[in-house]
Amino acid sequence: MAKTWWAIKIAVVGLFIAFAGASACRKTPSKHVGWYVSKGPGIGMVVAWIDDKPGKVTRGQVGGLKQRRPPPGTPVIMNPFMTMNTTDGLSEGALQKLAEQSTSFQDFVDKLEKEGYRVEPWGGSLD
Numbered sequence: 001m002a003k004t005w006w007a008i009k010i011a012v013v014g015l016f017i018a019f020a021g022a023s024a025c026r027k028t029p030s031k032h033v034g035w036y037v038s039k040g041p042g043i044g045m046v047v048a049w050i051d052d053k054p055g056k057v058t059r060g061q062v063g064g065l066k067q068r069r070p071p072p073g074t075p076v077i078m079n080p081f082m083t084m085n086t087t088d089g090l091s092e093g094a095l096q097k098l099a100e101q102s103t104s105f106q107d108f109v110d111k112l113e114k115e116g117y118r119v120e121p122w123g124g125s126l127d
Contacts, residue, residue: 034083035109038118039091047088047117048095052105055083059092081105 034051038044057077077096082105086092098115102108109119 034122035119036122037095037112038120039116044118045088047091048084048086049122050085050105050108050119051083052081053083054078054080057084057086057096057099059086059089082108 034049036046037048037050038046055078057079079099081102082099084095084099086095094115095112098111099108102111112119
């Protein structure tokens with residue numbers, strides 16, 4: 001019982017720290033490094049991490065997990081106005097199509113929001 005109580009305390013403190021960090025990013029957008037894209041009720045499921053710097057469009061690299069490799073001979077997808085790392089195979093095609101149809105990072109974000117995705121700042125790094 002005591003171990004469970006401590007686990008609950010640690011979880012609550014962790015959530016408080018996470019929300020405080022997210023709140024700080026919203027107040028000072030210049031401090032965050034990128035944005036996460038999610039879909040679904042509430043916070044939803046994170047389907048991609050994006051950054052407003054030119055770079056690669058990759059897939060499946062989440063929290064240090066091994067990246068799913070495309071078949072041999074598949075060209076590397078580069079984007080002139082953003083870096084994107086998709087994390088959901090079911091959303092991957094739709095996200096890449098929206099990226100190809102976009103003319104700027106803001107245009108891409110607008111298209112995402114129009115399609116029902118949520119775009120929120122985060123403090124991580126795509127490197």
